[in-house]
Amino acid sequence: MPFNTELTRRLGIRVPVVQGGMQWVGYAVLASAVSNAGGLGILTALTQPTPEDLRSEIRKCRSLTPNPFGVNITLLPSLNPPDYTAYANICIEEGIKIVETAGNSPGPVIQLLKDNGVTILHKCTTIRHAQSAVKLGVDFLSIDGFECAGHVGESDITNFILLSRARQSLKVPFIASGGFADGQGLAAALALGAEGINMGTRFMCTIEAPIHHNIKQAIVEAQETDTELVLRRWRNTTRLFKNKVTDEVREVEKGSQEGKFEEVAPLVSGKRGREVFVNGDKDFGVWTAGQVIGLIHDVPTCEELVGRIEREAMEALQNMRSLWREDSPSKGMARASKL
Incomplete structure (x- = not known):
């Protein structure tokens, strides 16, 4: 259906x-x-x-x-x-x-x-x-x-x-x-x-x-704890894949006396992040990833992935329906109390 x-x-x-x-x-x-x-x-x-x-x-x-x-x-x-x-x-x-x-x-x-x-x-x-x-x-x-x-x-x-x-x-x-x-x-x-x-x-x-296969493999191998929040100091909080560059950003963000964005700008450069997807070096720059990386364990085609999600969702919804009985004990008790 x-x-x-x-x-x-x-x-x-x-x-x-x-x-x-x-x-x-x-x-x-x-x-x-x-x-x-x-x-x-x-x-x-x-x-x-x-x-x-x-x-x-x-x-x-x-x-x-x-x-x-x-x-x-x-x-x-x-x-x-x-x-x-x-x-x-x-x-x-x-x-x-x-x-x-x-x-x-x-x-x-x-x-x-x-x-x-x-x-x-x-x-x-x-x-x-x-x-x-x-x-x-x-x-x-x-x-x-x-x-x-x-x-x-x-x-x-x-x-x-x-x-x-x-x-x-x-x-x-x-x-x-x-x-x-x-x-x-x-x-x-x-x-x-x-x-x-x-x-x-x-x-x-x-x-x-x-994007480079190495980056896909990095996602597969990652845990849900392998992301980092950066730029909170500038109220531009961003979740990124945790790597050597996000560690540098965090150190500057915590230790900076002046708190100028220019201090971290070269580290969070979009140009460097784009290059990650080309050269496959997960530590070359910053790139976005959600905590959902902990749930990802393979690299399927889109057809395989969407089809799998469709089947899993249907099964989950059917299983939820099975948790409810038409003649549940609560209904029986309600009827008994009226007699």
């Missing part, structure tokens, strides 16, 4: 699993593989040097899959910010119907996309931010728990609480992000009120992920 959630119905996908946008990972080869497997693949806009490069990547992805896929646009603070509007316009011109947004002050970009009939999945780490996004008219919220890779926010709320708060507080459907790698996790997210899950780190560790 196929899944029937708000996410699968509105996005036209078979399995309620979204491949989150990941810098230097979200290329057409991965996004198309996820979409072909029945989930929703996502291209990362800012992985492309220019809006026109994004146009080319969208067309490449479309040539690789007939199924729906989306584009991630993350708005981050920068001295020289990219032309986010230009990237959004490329999505519109190329007929992209699903965009994942994240980051600061996304209102103008969301409005532009909404005015052109685009479905918006907006990622946030607090209920307060989610409520602000609802006012902007987003279609789905991606609730990102403290377990997640990358920017975790400053509230340190794990998904077990965050998802339940979302169920209690939000009037917009939401998906669960951060800490998901298998079908049991998908079943748990659905039980907590989510319409599906978003996975990043798990999709990094697939055959089609365009």
